[in-house]
Amino acid sequence: MSISVENDFSLAYDKVTNKKEIDDMSLKMAIIGFGKSTNRYHLPYLKQRKNIEVKYIYNHRRHEDRETQYAGLGIRFTTDLNEVLNDDEVQLVTICTPADTHFDYAKQVLEHGKNVLVEKPFCKTVMETKQLLTLANQRHLIAMPYQNRRFDSDYLTLKEVLDRGYVGEPLEIESHMDKYRPDKAIHTGDKINGTFYGLGIHMLDQMVAIFGRPQAAAYDIRTIQNEESTLDDYYQVDLHYGKLKVTVKTNPLVAAPYPRFIVHGTNGSYLKYDIDQQENDLKLGIMPGDTHFGQDTPDKYGRVKYHNQNGDWIEKQIPSLQGDYGRIYDSLCDSILNGKEKLVSDAQTLLDISILESGIQQPTPSVVHF
Incomplete structure (x- = not known):
């Protein structure tokens, strides 16, 4: 190796x-x-x-x-x-x-x-x-x-790993945004204010942007911290694309570090811990344009293990690409002023909302075919 x-x-x-x-x-x-x-x-x-x-x-x-x-x-x-x-x-x-x-x-x-x-x-x-x-x-x-999370550093790096073919044909992808945030309060209201709509939309859109419309989705959307709450705080959605299964998941009671992305394919695997750092920096008052804004430290880089052409196992550390949420506005300027195709197509917008809405229309767990 x-x-x-x-x-x-x-x-x-x-x-x-x-x-x-x-x-x-x-x-x-x-x-x-x-x-x-x-x-x-x-x-x-x-x-x-x-x-x-x-x-x-x-x-x-x-x-x-x-x-x-x-x-x-x-x-x-x-x-x-x-x-x-x-x-x-x-x-x-x-x-x-x-x-x-x-x-x-x-x-x-x-x-x-x-x-x-x-x-x-x-x-x-x-x-x-x-x-x-x-x-x-x-x-x-x-x-x-x-x-904006189409411009997360972890997501941009994942796309590049897939594009370069390190893992071969992807067979299983897990996307996690977990945390440890105990909350015993009662949360009620419209489902649009739950975690699935609020955070799940980002995670689903990232996968839709890469793989498009799934053949089916299996949903597990529920409240795990207070049974009296009507707003969900947990979800796991499995998107099925033939041989490929993509899982997006958020759990509010995960204390041990878990990978942000796990990818297994016909030629290797890729793991990345920790999320894009833009939000953490913004909370600390570190702004876009400041030195090292949004950058991962080397200990947070992802790692890929794959077979090379000689059949040898190779393991590489993959430096994270630079994220920048402002690129949404760069793209939008180009669309409004120059007539360029917009970043998020109407078809993608409709598919994102369709996957969300389908998940809350029937009791969990459920399976919906698209």
């Missing part, structure tokens, strides 16, 4: 990002909502993009303590939504509000002739999703979900 670090792996970054020069573009936008999502997952990345101007942030009430950190950016904070919707300069509106408000806000934005980016989940039902996508297409606008 030989063990090495694949030093040239980071050279694949430009190929994976599909990066292009977009300095000649200019886009004015607004954000609806001024909570954690806006402040953690959008504004830090938008501040790094010289070609995008955030003209407005609308919220039902002002938060002057938060607003001060954006002084000098020229953002107008308003409690008047009509001010945003009736401004012809605004080309794009991002919706960062509670999930059950997404449909109504997105519909208003589209009806006022503006493109819309919607935080996850895009909508609750396939019917709502079709309404928004149809309205957008009729008005030659873009409506798209904010699937």
Whole structure:
């Protein structure tokens, strides 16, 4: 067996990002909502993009303590939504509000002739999703979900491992986002506010982006911490693609470290521990543009073990590619201003919501064929 670090792996970054020069573009936008999502997952990345101007942030009430950190950016904070919707300069509106408000806000934005980016989940039902996508297409606008975890470092690296054929034909993939967070509180409300819709959408979309529509899905969605809760906190979904089975799973009571990704194929295996570090850095106040932002340390790199052409077992440490949630906006700029195909297609958006909705429509466990 030989063990090495694949030093040239980071050279694949430009190929994976599909990066292009977009300095000649200019886009004015607004954000609806001024909570954690806006402040953690959008504004830090938008501040790094010289070609995008955030003209407005609308919220039902002002938060002057938060607003001060954006002084000098020229953002107008308003409690008047009509001010945003009736401004012809605004080309794009991002919706960062509670999930059950997404449909109504997105519909208003589209009806006022503006493109819309919607935080996850895009909508609750396939019917709502079709309404928004149809309205957008009729008005030659873009409506798209904010699937930022397509730009997680761990996910980008997984795609590159598969593309390079290290494991051969993939036969089994496990995607885990587990944690240890005991919570005995009673959580009730609409299923759109549960863990499956809130986090499962990311994990499902990552797999849909690679493998497309599954033949069937087997669901186990439930509450394991408090039997009186009506909102799920645990899910395991097995997506079946012929010989390939893809499992996405979240468990809130996992104390021991478990791999983020496990891949077994006809030629080898790949394991990666720990999640993309962008969120952890953002929580600490380390921002995009700061040195080493979002980077894995070498002890967190994934490892692949495979047969080479001589039949020897090779084991390599795979440096993690650089993640960047702001690339959603780079892509969206290119779509709005240059007419390029959007990152998340309508078919993918509908499939994501269909898999979610199918999972909550019948008692668990269940199997649905697509």
